[in-house]
Amino acid sequence: MEQHRFDPHASRTDVRPDLDGHPAAVNYGAAPPRGASARSGWAAGIAALVGAALMGLSCGGGIGGGQQGSLPTTQVGRSSRLLEDLAWTALLPQYQAMTASFGTLDDAIAAFCDAPAAAGLDATRAAWRSAMESWVAASMFQLGPIAEDNRALRIEFWPDANNNVPRAVEQMLVRDDTLSADTLARQSVAAQGLPALERLLFDPEADALVEFTSGDRAARRCTYARAIGGNLLGIARAVEAAWASDGGYATQLASAGRGSDVFATREAAIDEVVNGLFTALSASRDDRLAGPLGGDTAAEAKSFRAESVWSGNSFANLAASLRGAQAIYDGRAGFGFDDYLRASSRDALASQITETFASLQAEITALPVTLAEAVQDEDLRPRVVALLDHATTLAGLIETDLSSAMDVKIGFNSNDGD
Amino acid sequence: MAIERQSYLTRRSFLLAGGAGLLAAVPLARAGIRAARHPDEIFLSASDGADGRHFVTACDLRGRELFSVEVDTRCHGVALHPSHPGRAIVVARRPGTIAYDVDVHAGVIQRRLESARDRHFYGHAAFSRDGRVLFTSENDIPRSQGVVAVRDAEDLRVLAEIPTYGIGPHELLALPDGDTLAIANGGLVTDLADGKQRRRDLNIPDMDPSLVFVDVRSGRLLEQARPDDHFASVRHLALARDGTVAVAMQYEGPETNPYPVLGFHRGGSAIETVSAPHELRVRMQRYAASVCVSSTGVAAVTCPRGDTVAFFSTNGDLVASHEVRDAGGVATIAGGSRFLVTTGLGEMREFDARTGLQVADPERIAEIRWDNHAVATLRG
Numbered sequence: 001m002e003q004h005r006f007d008p009h010a011s012r013t014d015v016r017p018d019l020d021g022h023p024a025a026v027n028y029g030a031a032p033p034r035g036a037s038a039r040s041g042w043a044a045g046i047a048a049l050v051g052a053a054l055m056g057l058s059c060g061g062g063i064g065g066g067q068q069g070s071l072p073t074t075q076v077g078r079s080s081r082l083l084e085d086l087a088w089t090a091l092l093p094q095y096q097a098m099t100a101s102f103g104t105l106d107d108a109i110a111a112f113c114d115a116p117a118a119a120g121l122d123a124t125r126a127a128w129r130s131a132m133e134s135w136v137a138a139s140m141f142q143l144g145p146i147a148e149d150n151r152a153l154r155i156e157f158w159p160d161a162n163n164n165v166p167r168a169v170e171q172m173l174v175r176d177d178t179l180s181a182d183t184l185a186r187q188s189v190a191a192q193g194l195p196a197l198e199r200l201l202f203d204p205e206a207d208a209l210v211e212f213t214s215g216d217r218a219a220r221r222c223t224y225a226r227a228i229g230g231n232l233l234g235i236a237r238a239v240e241a242a243w244a245s246d247g248g249y250a251t252q253l254a255s256a257g258r259g260s261d262v263f264a265t266r267e268a269a270i271d272e273v274v275n276g277l278f279t280a281l282s283a284s285r286d287d288r289l290a291g292p293l294g295g296d297t298a299a300e301a302k303s304f305r306a307e308s309v310w311s312g313n314s315f316a317n318l319a320a321s322l323r324g325a326q327a328i329y330d331g332r333a334g335f336g337f338d339d340y341l342r343a344s345s346r347d348a349l350a351s352q353i354t355e356t357f358a359s360l361q362a363e364i365t366a367l368p369v370t371l372a373e374a375v376q377d378e379d380l381r382p383r384v385v386a387l388l389d390h391a392t393t394l395a396g397l398i399e400t401d402l403s404s405a406m407d408v409k410i411g412f413n414s415n416d417g418d
Numbered sequence: 419m420a421i422e423r424q425s426y427l428t429r430r431s432f433l434l435a436g437g438a439g440l441l442a443a444v445p446l447a448r449a450g451i452r453a454a455r456h457p458d459e460i461f462l463s464a465s466d467g468a469d470g471r472h473f474v475t476a477c478d479l480r481g482r483e484l485f486s487v488e489v490d491t492r493c494h495g496v497a498l499h500p501s502h503p504g505r506a507i508v509v510a511r512r513p514g515t516i517a518y519d520v521d522v523h524a525g526v527i528q529r530r531l532e533s534a535r536d537r538h539f540y541g542h543a544a545f546s547r548d549g550r551v552l553f554t555s556e557n558d559i560p561r562s563q564g565v566v567a568v569r570d571a572e573d574l575r576v577l578a579e580i581p582t583y584g585i586g587p588h589e590l591l592a593l594p595d596g597d598t599l600a601i602a603n604g605g606l607v608t609d610l611a612d613g614k615q616r617r618r619d620l621n622i623p624d625m626d627p628s629l630v631f632v633d634v635r636s637g638r639l640l641e642q643a644r645p646d647d648h649f650a651s652v653r654h655l656a657l658a659r660d661g662t663v664a665v666a667m668q669y670e671g672p673e674t675n676p677y678p679v680l681g682f683h684r685g686g687s688a689i690e691t692v693s694a695p696h697e698l699r700v701r702m703q704r705y706a707a708s709v710c711v712s713s714t715g716v717a718a719v720t721c722p723r724g725d726t727v728a729f730f731s732t733n734g735d736l737v738a739s740h741e742v743r744d745a746g747g748v749a750t751i752a753g754g755s756r757f758l759v760t761t762g763l764g765e766m767r768e769f770d771a772r773t774g775l776q777v778a779d780p781e782r783i784a785e786i787r788w789d790n791h792a793v794a795t796l797r798g
Contacts, residue, residue, distance in 0.1 A: 149623050161611040262673045264701035412762030412787040413722035413746035
């Protein structure tokens with residue numbers, strides 16, 4: 001959703017995210033000094049380099065932004081601008097937000113474990129929720145560095161139909177081997193990520209504070225929690241670096257059809273992005289809503305299938321997933337698919353998709369209990385069913401209407417993986 | 419079992435009417451070019467309808483559907499019997515547990531084959547050259563190791579099981595010596611707990627794909643060839659007349675590495691990737707669906723993610739490439755002089771097997787999504 005008229009390149013030097021995955025401040029001025037903060041200064045430094053690289057990439061071509069403040073006038077120009085803004089304005093900030101929130105979580109774990117107390121546990125739990133939501137928002141874009149090294153599964157192994165996470169956590173707690181971020185990175189994916197940490201922080205079978213302070217495995221619990229925090233931060237930093245580095249994924253996406261090693265044409269990139277958005281929205285609907293709903297009645301509900309069921313963060317995750325998807329759709333402050341549609345006289349569709357995102361968010365906000373409770377509640381369950389229906393509508397708008405407007409085919413063989 | 423797709427009814431009656439001369443002028447204006455073209459040839463492929471239902475479909479080369487039999491699950495590979503052109507085994511895609519024994523001439527499923535307990539299929543099967551046994555690539559679920567079930571071709575009973583010396587076996591090739599089976603080990607562990615829709619791969623960092631040659635009588639490993647990059651999942655195979663094996667791969671490594679996903683094995687332990695221009699390698703998008711080699715020594719590879727079909731000589735040189743959206747199946751037709759390429763958009767295209775040039779206009783059945791593999795056979 002383009003809200004500003006601005007030089008699309010100058011603005012990218014400083015997009016500092018807050019914890020819930022949104023850029024808190026978009027500073028159109030110079031980059032902040034390197035090392036301005038221990039966590040985000042590094043990212044901002046890279047972003048500055050990237051901004052400079054991008055200038056070289058698209059200036060002089062007359063495409064992809066072109067004149068300052070004006071909308072691109074040709075289809076090629078619009079596609080280029082869409083991909084540039086998707087990379088730099090919509091997606092990179094999402095990964096920067098993830099790094100920042102994982103950093104806060106790592107710090108919170110350290111502070112809590114240095115002196116375990118109720119306030120520290122609360123702070124760590126809050127940091128976990130922010131980290132989870134920033135991850136879920138970022139996870140809606142499944143291409144690129146996040147797809148390497150099992151990173152997505154290492155951050156969040158879910159759905160977990162076989163209860164691998166509780167078993168892996170149990171095993172990690174009883175062992176006495178050396179455990180650090182580095183050694184954890186080589187363990188089972190189920191033991192490494194946010195659900196494992198959730199299990200420690202929101203232990204459904206015991207009082208977590210007691211377990212962390214005086215339980216017979218208290219020390220191990222902290223060692224393990226610290227390892228998870230460090231491992232997660234390491235993954236987030238690696239992903240962000242792989243996006244922001246010279247010739248990294250942001251550049252590859254932005255330069256589709258203009259020397260990119262990943263996308264031979266702009267169309268191929270847009271095709272992958274729209275297919276990916278549809279796939280992510282469908283999977284999110286199936287896993288986050290259809291799974292816990294179970295069957296047709298409250299008696300058939302499978303509340304244990306809810307994501308983040310121990311912390312009760314399921315609805316917040318769902319909201320984050322929609323924010324992440326919407327960022328892909330509207331490009332945040334950049335030139336997004338909505339702007340592309342409007343430039344192609346498809347204003348009604350552009351608005352319909354935006355409004356569907358908004359009404360889904362409103363429906364989620366209005367639900368007074370957790371998802372696990374709602375699916376089992378005769379009165380509230382219909383509202384979850386309605387959410388599922390509207391999530392299906394949204395996926396359908398992407399699959400049918402957006403893809404047709406963008407001349408994208410939702411692949412059959414291309415999505416097969418065989 | 420032969421349930422007709424609702425949406426086909428109108429088209430079928432249209433074709434019948436055309437045959438009766440009623441609407442003949444419309445189709446024949448285009449069909450005239452190819453009316454005499456290999457009229458006895460048909461092809462068989464798994465397909466989906468626009469409504470997501472699953473079928474096994476036979477079609478002639480003029481784009482006329484002969485039958486569609488509805489099946490319970492999405493299917494993938496097709497194994498044609500070497501001496502009975504009317505018999506084929508169609509296998510559910512991984513990690514399916516069902517395969518169908520199809521009478522292509524009658525248009526019916528004769529038998530439904532289920533994998534053993536603790537086993538699932540990987541979407542492919544192959545008959546031995548003498549037609550007496552059927553090989554199915556399978557997963558030994560408890561050990562997460564690849565196996566090939568050697569089955570009696572008549573009753574499909576398992577006679578023996580041999581190891582594939584890898585994880586995630588996919589396409590199989592029975593070599594002409596009658597004793598050797600070439601097996602593509604994809605190298606990926608699929609998370610079976612995740613349901614069958616989104617097939618999560620669990621071991622990408624450690625994957626070890628290979629092409630192996632196994633003696634089917636003893637189960638002995640004769641040779642194991644690995645791609646030069648361990649992220650290149652070896653999935654599909656085709657045999658050239660000189661014994662070269664074309665290897666189609668799917669690259670699971672960094673997206674920024676435009677790995678050429680077609681290679682050739684000419685003996686020894688190496689799979690040599692083709693020399694494609696950088697631009698084409700990017701266009702292939704690290705993903706090949708199907709490969710086929712013609713008697714002229716040209717390999718055709720389909721790249722549905724990159725909307726590309728490319729042709730290479732078996733010495734690895736590029737012959738031609740084309741943009742074809744969602745290209746999936748590829749088979750040789752017309753005595754090996756042409757390739758048929760099918761697509762997820764319901765298209766059927768023909769290419770000269772020597773030059774790789776497209777011949778004639780594409781046919782299309784808009785209601786059909788052809789799956790990744792097509793096999794040509796003859797009318798009954």
